[in-house]
Amino acid sequence: MTVIVECEHVVKRYGDVIAVNDVSLSIEEGEVFGLVGPNGAGKTTLIEMIESLRIPDNGSIGVLGLNPVKEADELREKIGVQLQTTSIQPNIKVKEGIKLFAGLYRQPLANPEELLKTLSLEDKADSRFRKLSGGQKQRVAIALALVNDPAVLFFDELTTGLDPRARKNTWELVKDIKRQGKTIFLTTHYMEEAEELCDRVAVIDFGKIIALDTPENLIRDLGAESKVLFRVEGGDEAAAEFEGLAAVSRVEKIQDEVILYTTDGSATLQELVRFADKQGLRLGDIRTEFPDLDDVFLTLTGRELRE
Ligand SMILES: Nc1ncnc2c1ncn2[C@@H]1O[C@H](COP(=O)(O)OP(=O)(O)OP(=O)(O)O)[C@@H](O)[C@H]1O
Ligand SMILES: [Mg+2]
Structure with a gap:
């Protein structure tokens, strides 16, 4: 198996807070890997270090064989990122946004507009981002994460704030992306989401991984x-x-x-x-x-x- 993401003894501190405390994990090609934990557990800090948006204090990270600290530009070309707080210009139209994002990459999809169809956003192509519903905004965020045809995608709380129907629709999109053979690293604080989508789950609490296995094994080992x-x-x-x-x-x-x-x-x-x-x-x-x-x-x- 090819390892896509590798973290070894990763640490990140903010003053006295140890946001990520000695985390080691590795994610294999084609896997949907979930990082689950309560508010403030360190999920965003960890995923953003892997995305080369934050710099670890200690330990090492490899993504697609690249070092997110030293090879950040090269790495950004190859990964798809949806941030917990998306900052898309509110007045931009959906279709324009997709073209704009595609223009940021050396090798974007040949026809990024086709993502509108894939993500059922065709009738919103000319709508401004601020006028979209929560579920539609998240679908745009997924589209933007896909414009460079990345091998690995990072979703930080993709479905938080969505109603149950929009959440289920988003789950189907994630499964479609997995079926294309892409690797997915997602964070969530919905256990049912992790159970539904993830091949393996790491439970994080106060910056530490306290369990890591398939959902079935985690439940079975509980002996509940x-x-x-x-x-x-x-x-x-x-x-x-x-x-x-x-x-x-x-x-x-x-x-x-x-x-x-x-x-x-x-x-x-x-x-x-x-x-x-x-x-x-x-x-x-x-x-x-x-x-x-x-x-x-x-x-x-x-x-x-x-x-
Ligand atoms: N930029 C920052 N400056 C200072 N402290 C931070 C910063 N980012 C995160 N923290 C702290 O680090 C800890 C982990 O935060 P993080 O955002 O990674 O948690 P999270 O698991 O993503 O939480 P949530 O589920 O609420 O998104 C928290 O105690 C938070 O207050
Ligand atoms: Mg977070």
Whole structure:
């Protein structure tokens, strides 16, 4: 595998604050890599050092074999960047902006206007940037990051502030870009976004990487249990028997809701349904909750990712 981004013992301080504290990681070609963490964790500081926009105090960074400090100009030609705070001139029209950005590169796409179609912005080609919705602005930001046909793209909080529909649309665009074989490094504080998009996820807290793996492995290593929740008439007598169902480790009853903690949600659910049928119990509001990346963060830090 080709390594696209390599960080070794990277440190960045602002006065007494250690914004990025001894971070090492490497990202392979074609991978979508997510950096996840709460506000102020150091995500923007790290991604902007990799983009050669900030200079590390210590450690080394390589991107496409280039040094972002010493070979910044050459590197900028080859990467696509969307910043957390985009500063696009508000009065510029979408089509003009794309042409303008394409003009900044030695080797832009032959037809950068085609990006308007790819990103469903055709009917906004002559709209001014300030008149666009949040989701449309983010699509323009993606278009601008693509004008030089980069091998690797950096997205810093691409979907923050978007409504759920615009967020899902943006996710589809990211997947399209991945399908073109490009490498993507993104930051987010939405765990569901990381789970949906990323091949691997690094969890960052107070400038330090505290976990790094595929979403599946992070969740599995947690050893967290799933829950099967439901209501039942006459559950009191049955409660003791629920404990004997497949994979159930513990039963809790909160008001009239029963919660089965289980190491295998699907097996427990199946057996529960059979059991209720045999006993003539009427179950209602059955649902299952599986552990997710939010639980990973909670377990690692004792805090919720977003307070
Ligand atoms: N230019 C700067 N000058 C001084 N301190 C800074 C600067 N940039 C970031 N910091 C500090 O470094 C730490 C990390 O900030 P950073 O912006 O990298 O976090 P983040 O994870 O991107 O947060 P968010 O989710 O809010 O975007 C914070 O404590 C922040 O206050
Ligand atoms: Mg940030």
